[in-house]
Amino acid sequence: MTAAVDAPGLPAVAKTGLFKRWPILRRLLRHKAFVIGAVLFGFILLVALFADWIAPIDPNRISIRNRFKPPDLTHWLGTDNLGRSQLSRVAYGARLSLAIGFAVVVLNAVFGVILGAAAGYFRRLDNILMRITDALMAFPAVLLAIGIAAALGPSSMTAAIALSAVYIPRTARIVRASVLVVREMEFVQAAIAMGASHLRILGKHVLPNCLAPLIVQLTFIFAYAVLSEAVLSFLGLGAAPPTPTWGNIIAEGRQYIREAAWITVIPGMALAATVLGLNLLGDGLRDVLDPRLKISQA
C-alpha cells in the first residue's frame, strides 16, 4: 500500500533538498518517456509563454504580397492565404490552446474533486451524483462538447466551459474511486476515533492520498482538452476566425492543402506534439505514482 519511495540499487544521486522533499522526482527523471514528454510539452509551453518575443509580427497582419510563401529564412514557417505569418499564428495559437487546456484542467481539479469527494465520502450522495455523471458520460465526449458550445455560442470561453462539462464527470469518477479506497484505511479510522471533523478527515487524510491518480488523470485531460478545443474551433465553435487557434488555422488552410500544405501541417504538428508530450508525461507519472505498476525503471 505504501509508496515505496526510494528505489534501491540505483546509483546514488546527491540528496539535495528537492529530492528529499519529493523523492518521486528522482524516479521521474529516470523515466525516459516522461522526460521526452516533458521536453516536448515544455517546448510548446515556452513558445506559448514567449509568443510575443518569438513571433514579433502581429499574427493578424495581412500582407497580400506575401501570400502562400513556403517556409524560408524570412518566414520561418511560411505564410497563409492572406500572407499572415504562420510562425506568429501558430505561436499565438499555442497560447490560446494551452490557456483553454489549463482552464479545463483547473475547473476539472476543482469540481471533479468536490463532486468525487462528496460522492465517495458521503455515501448518501453517491447514488444520485454517480447517476448524473453516468448520464453525462453516456454521450461521446466531442459530441457533447459540440452541443454545449453550440448552445452557449462560439467563443474561447464557451469552449473551455463545454470541455470542462464533458470531462468533469470522468475526473469525479476517478476521485470517487480513490476516496472509496482511502476512506476505509486505518489512519482514517484513527482520525475518526480521535474525533476529527469530516472536513479535516477529507482535507488532511483522504484527499492528499488520492492525489496521484488525479494528477495523472489531469495530464490526460489537458491533452484531450487541447485536442478537442482544436476540433471545436475547426468546426467554428471556438474562438471566432481571425483569432489564431490551431483549429482555426487548420480550418482556413484546408482549402489550400494541395498547394500550400504547410498551412495545415504546421499547426497539426504543433497539436500532435502537445498531445503526444502530455500523454508521455501522463504515462510517466502513472508509472511512477502508481505502485501497482512496477515498470518504472525502464
Added chain:
Amino acid sequence: MSDAQPLVRVEGLTKHFPIIKGLMFSRLAGAVKAVDGVSFTIGRGETLGFVGESGCGKTTTGRMLIRLIEPTAGKVMFDGQDVLSLQGEALRRVRRRMQIIFQDPFGSLNPRMTVQEIIAEPLVIHGESDTAGRAQRVRELLDVVGLASYAAGRYPHEFSGGQRQRIGIARALALRPQLMICDEPVSALDVSIRAQVINLLQDLQRDFALTFLFISHDLGVVKHIADRVAVMYLGKIVEIADKRTLYARPGHPYTQALLSAIPVPKPGRRRQRTVLKGDVPSPIDPPSGCRFHTRCPHVMDICRRVEPALQADASGQHVACHLVHPPAQPST
C-alpha cells in the same frame, strides 16, 4: 479487578451488516450477524483479552465500543455514560478518553504526514496547547514509546513495522485516554518485536493506569497480558473467565479446542489434542441452538434446539454450554 464500578459495561451489543441485492430496486437479502448480543464488563485498570478465530466478531466488537462501527442494538456504558446516545461535541469529549491501536502498522499511519504531525494530530483536534507545547509533548510521547526525538521530522515509510506500531501507540496515548482498544496490535509483527511491544504496553498500563481491551487470535500473547479472557465464536461470547481459571480448566468445548492448539515448546511430548472438524458456519445463517453444535465433539440433542445462556459458576467463570450448565428442565 473490583467489579464495583466497571469502566466499561456492554450489554447485548449486536451488529448485523445488511446484505443488499439488486442494482436498481435494492432489497434486503439478509444480514451478516457479525456480533450477536454480546455482554461483558471491563474493570478499571484491567486487561480483558478477546480471543477467537478470524471473522468471529472480535474486531467489530472493539470498534463498536468507540463507535467506529455503529451497533445495530445494545448498550455501551463508559464510566457511567451511555456512549451510543452521544452526538457531536459530547461524543468528541468521550472519544478522547478511549483510543485504539490498530493491527496494521502500515495502514494506520497517514503516509503523507510526518511523525510529528501524526502524533500531534489528536492534540490539534482537541485544541490542546500551542505549536511549541505540542512539539514538546510529541518528544515526551516518543520518549515514552522508546523512539528517539529526531523521529518527529520523518515520514512513516522511513520506519520498520515495530517502530510504526510504537508511533501508533504514541498517537493513541497523546490524549491520555483511560481505555485503550488494542486491535491485534502485535499480530503483524515479528516474534522478537512482538515481545518488545507487549512489554511496552504493559509498562504503559502500569504508568498511566490504562484499561485495555486486548483483541488477539494469539492465545499465548493473551495469556501473557490479560487479566480476564473472553472467548468468542461466531458473534457470541462462549466463555469469560479469569485468565488462570480459563487456561487451567477451560469450560467450553470450543475453548478446550483452542487451548489444545497452542504449540508447546517441548519436542516429542505427546499431547491430547482436540482437533475441530469442518469450517466455521456462515454468520449469515448461523446454526440453531448452540452455534458451536456443528463442530462440537460433545454435541447433545438439546444443543441443536436450545441456545445455552452464558452462566456463571461459583468461581465467576461464565460458560455458555449445556454440558457445563445442564438445563434444569427440558424446554420444548
